Amino acid sequence: MALEHLFQGSALNAVDAKGRVSIPAFLRSVIERRGDARTITLAKHEAFPCLSAYDPAYAALKHVKLERLLEKEETSAAAQLEYQQRNLMAFAATEEVPYDSSGRIVLPPMMRRKGGIEGLALFLGTGETFQIWNPTLLLKDDRIPEDLKDIARFRLEERGL
Amino acid sequence: MALEHLFQGSALNAVDAKGRVSIPAFLRSVIERRGDARTITLAKHEAFPCLSAYDPAYAALKHVKLERLLEKEETSAAAQLEYQQRNLMAFAATEEVPYDSSGRIVLPPMMRRKGGIEGLALFLGTGETFQIWNPTLLLKDDRIPEDLKDIARFRLEERGL
DNA sequence: TGTTATGGCATGAAAATCCATTGTATCCCT
DNA sequence: AGGGATACAATGGATTTTCATGCCATAACA
Numbered sequence: 001m002a003l004e005h006l007f008q009g010s011a012l013n014a015v016d017a018k019g020r021v022s023i024p025a026f027l028r029s030v031i032e033r034r035g036d037a038r039t040i041t042l043a044k045h046e047a048f049p050c051l052s053a054y055d056p057a058y059a060a061l062k063h064v065k066l067e068r069l070l071e072k073e074e075t076s077a078a079a080q081l082e083y084q085q086r087n088l089m090a091f092a093a094t095e096e097v098p099y100d101s102s103g104r105i106v107l108p109p110m111m112r113r114k115g116g117i118e119g120l121a122l123f124l125g126t127g128e129t130f131q132i133w134n135p136t137l138l139l140k141d142d143r144i145p146e147d148l149k150d151i152a153r154f155r156l157e158e159r160g161l
Numbered sequence: 162m163a164l165e166h167l168f169q170g171s172a173l174n175a176v177d178a179k180g181r182v183s184i185p186a187f188l189r190s191v192i193e194r195r196g197d198a199r200t201i202t203l204a205k206h207e208a209f210p211c212l213s214a215y216d217p218a219y220a221a222l223k224h225v226k227l228e229r230l231l232e233k234e235e236t237s238a239a240a241q242l243e244y245q246q247r248n249l250m251a252f253a254a255t256e257e258v259p260y261d262s263s264g265r266i267v268l269p270p271m272m273r274r275k276g277g278i279e280g281l282a283l284f285l286g287t288g289e290t291f292q293i294w295n296p297t298l299l300l301k302d303d304r305i306p307e308d309l310k311d312i313a314r315f316r317l318e319e320r321g322l
Numbered sequence: 323t324g325t326t327a328t329g330g331c332a333t334g335a336a337a338a339t340c341c342a343t344t345g346t347a348t349c350c351c352t
Numbered sequence: 353a354g355g356g357a358t359a360c361a362a363t364g365g366a367t368t369t370t371c372a373t374g375c376c377a378t379a380a381c382a
Contacts, residue, residue, distance in 0.1 A: 006224060008202065008252040014373070018327080022372050026257070047245060100329065102372080124253035127224050131253075143242060147205065148249055154271050175363070183362050261339065263362075327380075338369070349358075 003058065005033045007125035012135065012155035014120060019107040021121050023099055027130055031055040040105065042132075043094040044114040049137050051115035054129040061128075062090055122152055164219065166194045168286035173296065173316035175281060180268040182282050188291055189264055192216040201266065203293075204255040205275040210298050212276035215290040223251055283313055 011024040023040065031040065034057040041059050045052040054062075070083045099105045107117060115132060122133040135152050138144055172185040184201065192201065195218040202220050206213040231244045258266045268278060276293060283294040296313050299305055 002221070002225060002228070004221070006220065006252065008220070009256050010253050016373080020328095020373090025371060047241065102330085104373085106327085124249065126248045127227075127252045143246070145246055145250060148254055150275075151254055151271065154274070158270075177363070181363080186361060259338080263340095265363085267337075323382100325380100325382080328378085330375105330377080332375080333373090334371105335373105336369105336371075338367105340367070341365090343364080344362085346361080347359090349356105351356090352354095 003034060003061065003128055005030045006127045007130040008127070009125050010151050010155060011123045012120055012152075012159065013123065015107065015117060019109070019112055020104050021107060022102070022104050024123050025103060027123060027125065028099070028103055034058070039096050039098045041094050041096045042108070042111045043089075044111075045131060046089075048131070048133075048141065048143070049116055050131050050133040051111055051117070052129055053132055056096075058128055059090075066090065120156075122155065124148075164195060164222070164289055166191045167288045168291040169288070170284075170286045171312055171316060172284045173281060173313075173320065174284065176268065176278060180270065180273055181265050182268060183263070183265050184260055185284050186264060188284060188286065189260070191286075195219075200257050200259045202255050202257045203269070203272045204251075205272075206292060209292070209294075209302065209304075210277055211295070212272055212278070212293040213290055214293055217257075219289055220255075220257075227251065281317075283316065285309075 007027055007030050009024075009026055011026075013022050013024065015021045031037070034055055037056045040053050040055055043052045066083065066086055070079070095108045095111055097105045097108065107115075107121075111117075116134045116137050117132065118134055118136075120135055122135040122138060124131045124133065133152075135156060138152050139149055168188055168191050170185070170187050172187075174183050174185065176182045192198070195216050198217045201214050201216055204213045227244065227247055231240070256269045256272055258269065260266045268276075268282075272278075277295045277298050278293065279295055279297075281296055283296040283299060285292045285294065294313075296317060299313050300310055
């Protein structure tokens, strides 16, 4: 059930005019150890104003988790509806994008808008998945722990911003 | 659930201009008995002005613990947020660094700053994890038992300081 | 034919790797 | 027990590789 390799660490990369970004190498290496795909799935995060990203292996796991939840629940109309909604979000509201030989993806315009991503993309590993933030939005969010904002500030400083 | 091999002992090593430090051999041997990785994960310690360090096996354990906590909790919004925050701290606020054949890591600049590490690094085994201190900060901290400070002083003397 | 997407290449910076030296503890032989 | 030889650990320096990213070439399309 649990995935062996976990996403961790942080990085701040540039997004060019066409919306291309390099996925940090240390995240790519996790993806490639989990499976042999070279794609990531993007979705709007459920709680934060950022994007949630993961690899095909996790997408499969998520599907299994949802199925199991449905089987456990009593099959009330409410539970059925909840399942349908979550399933839609998990699959219809996502986009799968490949990364090229140099590790770059093109952020689909819709996702770019949903995540409020502009010229800089902050990558944050969160174990099974990782997040992509507009660093400015992260610094504004009062639900984010101060220690994590320090990291965002440090990454900005590193670039002389 | 519990880890079989424990980190123990202390050592004082030099940090060079590039931030390179040798991980004491007796700590490395624990890492390599716990798993076959040759990397350590670094994080700011929650309570002390030092770094907390551990191996991939412990990181995985930590993740499982968090997951289990979430499943048990009722899925209230508050519980969800708490989970998200902890996950971010556990994975985004950490960095995984490999050590080379001679047992050295390079302290990432961010961690070096967070831990206040300068020219000397004091390693302290604490069972499941170990700590990396700037010895000066340890001697200053009034929460540290005197006997432990004696150890730090001894290690400094050994080097003629 | 102008415009936009996509793959490949070039570059500079940063990071991983290798090699060499020193100091220290350990072993072995006499 | 002394003395030398040996192995391992820590550290300094240099070299090679990788990464992020700008740029260009080619291809698709309007």
